[in-house]
Amino acid sequence: MAKSKVLVVGGTGYIGRRIVKASLEQGYPTYVLQRPEIGLDVDKVQILLSFKKQGARLVEGSFSDIQSLIEVVKQVDVVICTMSGVHFRSHNILLQLKLVEAIKAAGNVKRFLPSEFGMDPARMEHALEPGRVTFDEKMIVRRAIEEANIPHTYVSANCFAGYFVGNLCQMDRLTPPKDKVNIYGDGNVKAAFMDEDDVGTYTIKTIDDPRTLNKTVFLRPPENILSQRQLVENWEKLSGKKLQKVTIPQEDFLASMKGLDYPSQVGVGHFFHIFYEGCLTNFEIGEGAEEASRLYPEVRYTRMEEFLKLYA
Ligand code: GFR
Numbered sequence: 406m407a408k409s410k411v412l413v414v415g416g417t418g419y420i421g422r423r424i425v426k427a428s429l430e431q432g433y434p435t436y437v438l439q440r441p442e443i444g445l446d447v448d449k450v451q452i453l454l455s456f457k458k459q460g461a462r463l464v465e466g467s468f469s470d471i472q473s474l475i476e477v478v479k480q481v482d483v484v485i486c487t488m489s490g491v492h493f494r495s496h497n498i499l500l501q502l503k504l505v506e507a508i509k510a511a512g513n514v515k516r517f518l519p520s521e522f523g524m525d526p527a528r529m530e531h532a533l534e535p536g537r538v539t540f541d542e543k544m545i546v547r548r549a550i551e552e553a554n555i556p557h558t559y560v561s562a563n564c565f566a567g568y569f570v571g572n573l574c575q576m577d578r579l580t581p582p583k584d585k586v587n588i589y590g591d592g593n594v595k596a597a598f599m600d601e602d603d604v605g606t607y608t609i610k611t612i613d614d615p616r617t618l619n620k621t622v623f624l625r626p627p628e629n630i631l632s633q634r635q636l637v638e639n640w641e642k643l644s645g646k647k648l649q650k651v652t653i654p655q656e657d658f659l660a661s662m663k664g665l666d667y668p669s670q671v672g673v674g675h676f677f678h679i680f681y682e683g684c685l686t687n688f689e690i691g692e693g694a695e696e697a698s699r700l701y702p703e704v705r706y707t708r709m710e711e712f713l714k715l716y717a
Contacts, residue, residue: 409515409613412436412464412477414504415487416456417449419494420522420565423605424485425456431609435461436481442467468500474507483612484508485518490539492668498542502549509553516612517555519546522562522604524675524684525621535667536674558611559621562604563597563685566712570598573640573648574633574680576672581640581716586648589680590655592634597625597685600707607697607704616700623690626698626706630686639710643717655681 411428415421416437428435437456443449457463466477478484486504488497501519508514526540526547550557564570572578573586574596607624611617641647658681662673678684690696698706 408433409482410434410436410480411483411485411609411612412438412481413485413487414438415489415520416461417443417452418487418489419567420562420601420604421485421487422452423601424487424608425461425605426602427605427609429456429459429461431606433609433612436464436477437461438477439463439465440467441465468503471503471507471510474504475510478504478507478511479513482514483516483518484514485608485612486520487522488520490520490523490543492539492671496539496542498539498546501546505546505549505553505555508555515556516618517550517557518560518608518612519543519550519557521559522565522608524563524678525559525561525623527621528684528688529678532678533674536671536678539671539675556618558617558619560604560608560611560624561621562599562608562624564599564679565604566598566600566707566709569596570636570709570712571716573637574676576669576676581644581713582648584649585651586637588637588650588652589633589658589676590653592637592650592652593632594680594683595630595632595686596679596683597623598629598631598636598709598712599624600712603704603706607701607706610697610701610704614700617695621694622697622700623694624697625685625690626696628708629706631709633680636709636713640713640716643710643713 411433413421413425416425453463464477466473486501489495490498526543529540532540573581611622662670
């Protein structure tokens, strides 16, 4: 069977570029959407050109021209969208409704992976304001996909290591703190962490796999289920230096939301659900879902101990 042709929408972004890389590495004919809105963003243009050099095909289309999207979608079998839903970058989750419309009109797409790659929004009905907007919007997109009967896979990638591990889960930085580390509650709640390249690898593994059709695939490999304290201990071993631990009680953490700008309030809500409530690990992966490392035991996923070495 010939390999599916894969289109990545959002291919220059933080996760999209790992997915393009994985698609090329795994030998898929890879198409990357090139939007005129890229304008003078020279970094994005150069990323696109480097993909082209590696064998990807750049295809032009705009979200303000549905016909152009339909023409692009008609050329491929699989569509993966990685449009950002992180508020301090950009948040365009609902723009995907246009893409859903185009996929529906084109009628040829065998699998659509919308922009998810975080917590499972179906499990976040109770989420706090204002952060819940992320999940509410992802659910609106899911509903549109399912109403249009589009074959799909939802990838729940949990915590990207670059945002959560390098900084030992601190919200004001992306590198390890030097002296003091804020610990959320007792610090023993388990979360799940993923190297971003592994997110790309597993995502591409799912696209031609009948076992993942119309399912949620959780990227939650057993050795990457860790508490914040385990991450901190890991770093202390690597750096040879003990950090001062400052316990943040739940009430204080939630109160800290007041007065912050909107993107930070969204972030506090998400961190609350992850590190106090344990929303990434307080359930079994059951009916209608799969876990990636069980499906693809051949993938040697990055352990966080190894990931943290980059920062030493
Ligand atoms: C883990 O799942 C998710 C994470 C998700 O489903 C949706 C969004 C996220 C966000 C996090 C919280 O908003 O992705 C990155 C992270 C963004 C963030 C990091 C926000 C505020 C911060 O101060 C921050 O510090 C590193």
